Amino acid sequence: MKQTSRIQSSLLSCTIVVLVLMVWTAFTTQSGGGVASGADPAYAALMNEDAGGAGIPSPLDVGRALVQQLSDPFYDAGPNDKGIGLQLAYSLARVLLGFALAMIVGVPLGFVIGMSPLLSGALNPIIQILKPVSPLAWMPLALYTIKDSGQSAIFVIFICSIWPMLVNTTFGVANVRSEWLNVGRTLEVPPLKRALTIILPAAAPTIVTGMRISIGIAWLVIVAAEMLVGGTGIGYFIWNEWNNLSIVNIIVAILVIGVIGMILDQMLAGISRLITFQE
Amino acid sequence: MNTILKLMPKGACTETADIADRKSGRKMISIEGLAKCYPKRGGAPVTIFEDIWLFIERGEFVCILGHSGCGKTTVLNILAGLSEASEGTVIADDSEISGPSLDRAVIFQGHALLPWMTVLGNVAYAVSARNPRWSRAKVREHAASFIAKVGLSYALDKRPSELSGGMKQRVGIARALSIEPKMLLMDEPFSALDALTRGTLQDEVRKICVETEQTVLMITHDVDEAIYLADRIVLMTNGPNARVAEIVRNTMPRERARNELHHLPGYYDIRNHLMDFLVSRSGSFDVEAATQAGWSAKRPPVVEIGSGV
Known part of the structure; x- marks a missing residue:
């Protein structure tokens, strides 16, 4: 039954795509x-x-452009003429760097906040104020202080991906079941070992969910950030093609961004499946 | 026949004290004037229980029987070091309890297994906490031997989510025993299980405890469980302001089988006595009236019920 419904839904999905393409x-x-x-x-x-x-452009034009772009994705013919693969690589590098920095700061900080009601009460209002700010609002500040457009883009990715990780880690750590903590306490497990062997695995699914939200937001924001800072990256590619009035390349870029975003999400979904436990 | 032989509030007091003094060398736990209060919003703090005095001998199996809300779990948590008393102290092995200790293992009501670890992992976690210097292989071997004791050798690599409720609680028992504690604290360990599983597990726990001469304090509200397992049954009145009303010495023979126990003469006298307490006396216990009749919190009366022993 489940098998048939999966076949049915993929058939329907194909039909919808074909219909849209026809229209x-x-x-x-x-x-x-x-x-x-x-x-x-x-x-x-x-x-x-x-x-x-x-x-x-018609779907046929887009298809042709897609094949052309993907057949030579890494060419570099000067600042305004780089292959789409190269541009994606720039964007991915920024996203992964900014995301990694956010993880290094956000997860341990969230861990400490989650374990300390005092810190939680003190920092929560600050986090609540900073969290809803559009990451692009930080851009001028970043450009002014860092004075480097590439690093500013990384900073913007950092600032947008830190909040979900911070908030989720805090929540996950603060909500570890007290009976699991009591197991550690009655076994006289030292606090640091308790944090690593009980709290971390117990909170891991929540933390990875935060990471998944973060990477999604980071991939959304990088396009806008690169449109602003220019130079390299898939966002700049789109803006450049808009200046070239090449709608077909913009559509190609949209498709490619979507696919890469899905892959990033699925990678974290895979990690999430690995560390999720059943109670 | 089959009447209460000795219900002697006054005489019993001295007897308890004598035993306590005489056998002080065998005393494992001494609960002295324990009380627990919780602050209440917009009012005076609520005293869950107060003036609890109890001693437990080495190798003794003691059950605390009472309704929910009388604070019996809190008493156990204080003994485990997980909760702090508002008043009074607990002395374990001549030193005051100030926190959790590997000497007192806890079997939790809701098994409390770590779901991301296997059965072996859960027990090995406890073993390596007890013996940090042991090699991995030695920890594994020790853990596996205790899992074998509860009959779960075939499920070493299963995760708790793959086990039935009874199997989970077995792992919890293996984990508690594996650290070879001086004392076991059990908080209604079988209350979440079906009757059949509960019976089997009671048998196994009794067997292991008798074999190893384990000192046990168990919380329960199941009268039959208390009679089957306990040497002494501590009756707590209803909270708030719960007290130890009396202590029933179990006169059933030390060699007992669960399926024959209720045919023994005197079984129903004990059972009725306990039931009567739970149904009526636990609620209507009046400290002042009882004190006038000779009751004392420090030396609650010891009651023996049985056929002409």
Whole structure:
């Protein structure tokens, strides 16, 4: 039964994709007769006069561009002409670096806050104020103080991915079942060992959920951050293609960003399955 | 026949004191004037229990019987070092209890196994806490031998979620025994189990405790369990302000079998006495009236019920 429903849902999913592609194709190829306006074709294209004709690319165009981009993803022909793979690599490096820094700071800090009601009470209001701030609001401050656009982008990733990890670690550590803690206490396990052998495994699923939220947000924010700072990265790639008016490359970039985001999420979902325990 | 032979509040007091003094060398635990208060919002603090005096001899199996809310779990937690008394002290082996100790192992009501560890892992965790210098292989071997004692050798690598309630509690028992404590503290260890499993586990616990001459304090509200397992049954009145009303010395023979116990003469006298206490006297116990009749918190009357012994 479960098997059939899985086959059914993937069939339905394929059908939906095919339908959308068909509608998209029909919409973008039907009115090809817009040449009659007599204007300069380049100007007409720029103003998007022949609705749907040259303005929005058809799925076929996107497919062609995708193949072309992915066949040579790592070429480097100067600052404004780099392969999509290279740009993705820049973005991924920033995200992973910022995320790792946030993890190094956020998880231990969350651990300490979770174990100390005093610290929890003291720091919680501060965290609650800083958490809802858009990470991009930090960007000018980062640019002004760090004076390096690449490092500023990493800082923005750091600041946006630290909150879910911090909050989840705090929550996970503070809510370890008291009977498990009592087991450690009655066995006279020293506090540090107790933290590592009881609290950490007990809170690990919650901590990894926080990491999963963090990496998702980081991957969202990196595009916007790179649009702002420019230079390299998939965000800058999109902005550059917008300046080139290459809608087809923007759609390619959107697809690739989606796929990479899904892979990042699935990697953490895999870790989460490894450390989740059944009670 | 089958009547209460000795219910002697006044005489019993001196007897208890005598035993306590004479056998002080065998005294394992001495609870002296224990009380626990909880602050209550917008009012005077609530005293759960007060003026609890009790001693436990080495090798003795003592049950505390009472309704929920009389603070029996709190008494046990104080003995375990997990909770602090508001007043009074507990002396274990001539020194005051100031925190948890490996000398007093706890079997928790809800097994409290660590779900991310296997059966072997859970017991080995306790063994290596007890013997930090042991090699991995030695810890493993020691843990496995105690798991074998509770008959779970075939489930060494299973996780707690794969075990039934009775098996989980068995692992909890193996874990407590594996640190070879001077004393076992059990907090209603079988209350979450079905009757059949409960019976089997009671048998096993009794066997192990008799064999190893383990000193045990067990909390229960099950009268039959208390009669089967205990040497002495401590009756606590209802909280708040719970007290030890009396101590029933179990006159059932030391060699007992669970399925024959209730056929023995005198069994139902003890059972009725305990039931009567739980049903009516635990609620209506009046400290002042009892004191006038000779009751004393320091030396609660020892009651023996039985057929003409």
